[in-house]
Amino acid sequence: MKLIGKYTLANLFTKVRFCFQSNKFLESIVVLASGTALAQIITLTVAPIITRLYTPDAFGQLAIYVSILSVFAFGSLQYDMAIPIVSSQDEAKNLVHLSIILVAINCIIFIFIAGILYHTTLDCFFDFTKIGILLWLIPISIFISGIDPILSNWMIRNNKYSVIAQAKVTQNSTTFFAQMGCFHFSLGSIGLVIGQVFGQIVGLFAYIRVVYETRCVLSRISLLEIYNVAVTHKKIPIYMGSASRLSNIFSQLPTIFLTSYFGIHVVGLFSLAQRMVRLPMTLLGQSIAQAYLGRLSQSSTNNKEGIETAFLDTAKKLLMIGSIPIMLLGIYGPYLFGIAFGLNWTESGVYARALLPMILAEFVVSPISTTIIVTGNTEFQLVGDFIRTIVVIVTLSVCYALNISSYATVQAYSIAMTFLYIFFFFIYLRGIRRMKGR
Numbered sequence: 001m002k003l004i005g006k007y008t009l010a011n012l013f014t015k016v017r018f019c020f021q022s023n024k025f026l027e028s029i030v031v032l033a034s035g036t037a038l039a040q041i042i043t044l045t046v047a048p049i050i051t052r053l054y055t056p057d058a059f060g061q062l063a064i065y066v067s068i069l070s071v072f073a074f075g076s077l078q079y080d081m082a083i084p085i086v087s088s089q090d091e092a093k094n095l096v097h098l099s100i101i102l103v104a105i106n107c108i109i110f111i112f113i114a115g116i117l118y119h120t121t122l123d124c125f126f127d128f129t130k131i132g133i134l135l136w137l138i139p140i141s142i143f144i145s146g147i148d149p150i151l152s153n154w155m156i157r158n159n160k161y162s163v164i165a166q167a168k169v170t171q172n173s174t175t176f177f178a179q180m181g182c183f184h185f186s187l188g189s190i191g192l193v194i195g196q197v198f199g200q201i202v203g204l205f206a207y208i209r210v211v212y213e214t215r216c217v218l219s220r221i222s223l224l225e226i227y228n229v230a231v232t233h234k235k236i237p238i239y240m241g242s243a244s245r246l247s248n249i250f251s252q253l254p255t256i257f258l259t260s261y262f263g264i265h266v267v268g269l270f271s272l273a274q275r276m277v278r279l280p281m282t283l284l285g286q287s288i289a290q291a292y293l294g295r296l297s298q299s300s301t302n303n304k305e306g307i308e309t310a311f312l313d314t315a316k317k318l319l320m321i322g323s324i325p326i327m328l329l330g331i332y333g334p335y336l337f338g339i340a341f342g343l344n345w346t347e348s349g350v351y352a353r354a355l356l357p358m359i360l361a362e363f364v365v366s367p368i369s370t371t372i373i374v375t376g377n378t379e380f381q382l383v384g385d386f387i388r389t390i391v392v393i394v395t396l397s398v399c400y401a402l403n404i405s406s407y408a409t410v411q412a413y414s415i416a417m418t419f420l421y422i423f424f425f426f427i428y429l430r431g432i433r434r435m436k437g438r
Contacts (some may be wrong), residue, residue, distance in 0.1 A: 029127040035165020039172040040283055046176045047276060050192075051341035053180070056348070058189035060268030061134070064259055065193050067252040069138055072110050075146035077237035078244055079230070085219045092157055094229045103146030107139040114138070133250055134193050144200040151207035163210050171203025221352050239382060246385035250392060254413055257396040262406040270410060272345060273337070273352035277329065281322065281363045288318060289367035307371075308432045314368055315425070322363040326356050351410050358414040361421035371428045380431075384424060391420055 050058075076099030082094045113134060126235065148167075155163050170278075178198040181193025215240040258267050292314045330353055337349030372380050395416040 031161040031165050034037060035162075035168045037283060038165075039168040040279055042169065042172045042176065044276070044279060048340050048342075050176070050179055050346055051272065053183045054189065054192055056265050056268030056272070056344060058192050058268065059272055060259070060264035060266070061189050062192040062196065063255050063267050063271035064264065065134055065138070065141075065196075067255040067259075068135075069141050069145065070248045070252045071256075072106075072138070072247075073142045073145055074102075074106055074152055074241070075142075076097075077241040079233060079236055080150040080153045081240060082233050082236060083150070084157040090225070091229055092154070094225045095233070096154055098226045098230055099150045100147065101226070103143055103150070106146060107142050110142055111139055118196075134190055137193065137197055141200060142199055143164070144197075144204055148200070148204060148207070151204070155207065155210065160210060163206055167203045167206035170206055171199045173199075174202040175199025198310060243382040243385050246389055248361070250385060250389045252394045253389065253396065254410075257400070258406065258409070261400050261409070266406045269345070269348040270351050270406075272341065273348045274355060276337075276341075277352050277359050278354060278362075280358055281325075284321070285318070285363050285367045288314065289370060291368065292367055307435070308429070311368055311371060311429065311432055315364055318364040318367060319360075322360050326360045329353065330356050350407060354407060354410045355414050358417040358421070361418045365421040365425050365428075368428060369424070371432060380427065388417075388420060388428065391416055 078103065079095055080099045083092050083099075086092050086095065097340050152164050152167070157162070163415065175196050175198070177195075179195030182195050210229055255267055255271065258270055292310065329349075331354075333353040334349035337352060338346035341348065392413065395412055396409065399412050404412075
């Protein structure tokens with residue numbers, strides 16, 4: 001047996017296993033993170049297959065579907081976030097019931113709004129007609145995407161972390177096979193959307209099975225108790241709910257504008273470029289963010305001077321790590337996209353190249369944005385989302401007024417967001433320095 005210092009490999013693995021068994025919190029983080037990472041890796045791995053089966057127009061249709069879903073799905077108004085942290089099990093059950101009721105109301109409201117907006121002047125912003133009958137699948141997706149975080153937070157409360165990981169992996173795997181099946185049965189461009197909805201449904205069954213087996217959340221429903229928990233936690237929808245809505249709207253604004261101005265084909269190319277470049281960077285960024293938050297919490301307790309050092313050191317490392325793949329994509333982006341996803345997607349690599357400054361800035365700044373938790377400036381989350389939304393609306397509107405090309409529009413959007421992330425960086429740094437002066 002090979003030795004490492006005075007320990008054998010067997011002893012080393014035993015110590016690591018003991019560390020995980022004795023630290024349930026660490027174990028839960030690893031289970032959740034590995035489930036999320038595996039689910040995203042599946043998405044990245046199967047993308048070259050799916051892009052060779054479906055056209056950019058099909059991906060544009062999926063992007064429009066997701067943008068409509070994101071804008072109109074308010075879900076539980078973030079009430080589900082309180083489920084894992086309330087002290088009483090009965091209160092947690094009532095939060096589950098309240099959240100499910102709100103999701104059901106969301107579905108009904110969307111059906112009403114879609115009926116009004118369909119074939120109206122407002123329809124030009126969301127282009128309902130371009131997804132046709134798929135529009136009426138959105139209430140199903142609203143319900144599923146609303147129920148998913150509710151049951152996920154219930155699982156967290158009851159330490160069922162492996163169920164969450166299983167659900168994520170199952171959903172992404174099923175989505176791929178369902179989209180393959182839809183292509184086989186010649187369902188055309190709608191196959192991408194149908195496959196995604198089917199994957200969401202199957203992923204949800206992992207939660208439903210556990211809930212049904214335990215039956216603990218299926219107890220008596222009291223409308224008075226549900227009303228009481230809604231009032232008790234009313235600040236959640238006001239602050240967290242508002243920030244979540246703004247964040248969802250902000251993330252979909254480029255898709256909405258590009259659809260209205262340049263059509264479904266451009267949206268398909270843009271959506272793949274943004275997703276494929278952002279996904280691996282986000283996976284890496286999330287891991288660094290977790291390590292940074294741990295270092296930050298130690299510094300805030302023991303040494304406030306160390307917070308600025310941790311902030312600047314992490315930013316420098318993120319910049320160095322992110323610059324290498326960004327430079328490679330900047331030089332070979334269209335060529336690499338053509339090889340990886342098929343010749344139909346070479347132009348998507350051009351859009352990816354335009355997005356690179358924004359992606360790098362986001363990669364550096366997003367992981368260290370948790371600084372606001374330590375500095376006590378959590379209200380900036382809502383303000384920041386509002387500023388982002390305004391900047392994107394103004395940038396894209398100016399591009400439309402100037403009648404510039406789709407590529408130039410994406411470039412302008414990327415540059416505006418890059419400067420905005422740099423602005424946020426200095427805001428976070430200022431917050432640290434103000435905290436040091438207290």
